[in-house]
Amino acid sequence: MKWVNFVGSLKHSLFKTAKNKLSPSHTLTVSKKHGSGHFTSIQAAIDSLPTINLVRVVIKVKSGVYTEKVNIPPLKSFITIEGQGADKTIVQWGDTAQTKGPRGLPLGTFNSATFAVNSPYFIAKNITFKNTTPVPAPGAVGKQAVALRISADTAAFVGSQNMGALTAQGRSSLLEDSGFSFVHCKVTGSGVLYLGRAWGPFSRVVFAYTYMDNIIIPKGWSDWGDPTRELTVFYGQYKCTGPGASFAGRVEWSRELTDEEAKPFISLSFIDGSEWISL
Structure with missing residues (x-):
């Protein structure tokens, strides 16, 4: 698909914008120990940046557990958060979907994130993002608890410990015409992943036709604590390939x-693609 290849290539204007922003133009240090860094919290370092940030800023976070809820606004782009090791630098908080917000209303899953990124x-x-909420009982309502939320394009993670699921599809009824289909994709990285967890029953x-690196947990899928x-x-x-694609341990x-079962999912008709994708 020419359109998909173009959007995902370095020739796309989105990537051209960032080519000269890969190297740091500014560096800040966060440390829990007063006097050994510019700030004692990650949020304070982010808040110090211009409302519209157009240069690469590296925020170096020294070892320690930072118990804070962090939010990067939409216009503060080009931010790098660099810890001293995924097992040494940890950002944690404990909100859930039912936690009451400033107005007394539940935050919802979206706003429960410990660390939220809204800018490209x-x-x-080398850092870990964690939600400290205990694992809820199967079927519990309002207990969704997000560690990291990305709501922007072009994000990268290196040396982080975010064992989780690549997908969390929320179909709640057999009659719903929804789902995720990955065709001719490549799943790589340095973490450990389930292919998906059952967000919806x-x-x-x-x-399909997807290369999977050896980061995939052999079982492949998680029922999210609810065997039903x-x-x-x-x-x-x-017809997936790669060291993580073996079906033997699933x-x-x-x-x-x-072939017959896969046919509906590998056609553009699954997402009504012929109506909005130009080939």
């Missing part, structure tokens, strides 16, 4: 699709 060209290195995700969802989810692979309630 964000980079995180009828969660539906398919990977194993009866209703639709998780499938079709959970028994996932599927290795036949």
Whole structure:
């Protein structure tokens, strides 16, 4: 698909904008110890930047546990957060979807994030983002708790410990015409991942013709602590390759699709693509 290849290439205008912003123009230091850094909190360092930031800023965060909720606004682009090791530099908070916000209303899943990034060209290195909320009982309502939320394009993570799921599809009924389909993709990185977790009881995700590196947990899929969802989810692979693509270790309630089963998911008709993608 020419359109998809163009958007994902360095020839795209989005990437051209950032070519001269890869090297740091400004460096700040955060340390829990007073006097050994410019700031004692990550949010304070971010708040010190211009409302519209147009240069690469590296915020070096020294070892320690930073118990704070961090938000990077939409116009503060080109920020790098660099810790001293994923096991040494940790940012944590404990909000859930039902935590009351400033106006007394529940925050919701979106705003429960410990660390929220709303601007493009964000980079995180050698740091862990954590939500300290205890794992809820299966089927609990309002207990969603996000560690890291990215709401912008072009973000990269290096040397971080964010074991989790690549997808969390929220289909809640067999009648819903929704799902995720990844065709001719490449899953690589340095973390450890499930291909998906059952956010909704009828969660539906398919990977086809996709290369998977050895970062994929052999079981492949998570029922998110609710075994009843194993009866209703639709998780499938079709002609995938790579060291992480072996179907041998997958959970028994996932599927290795036949040609006929895969057909609806590898066509543009699955997302009504012919109506909005120009080939």
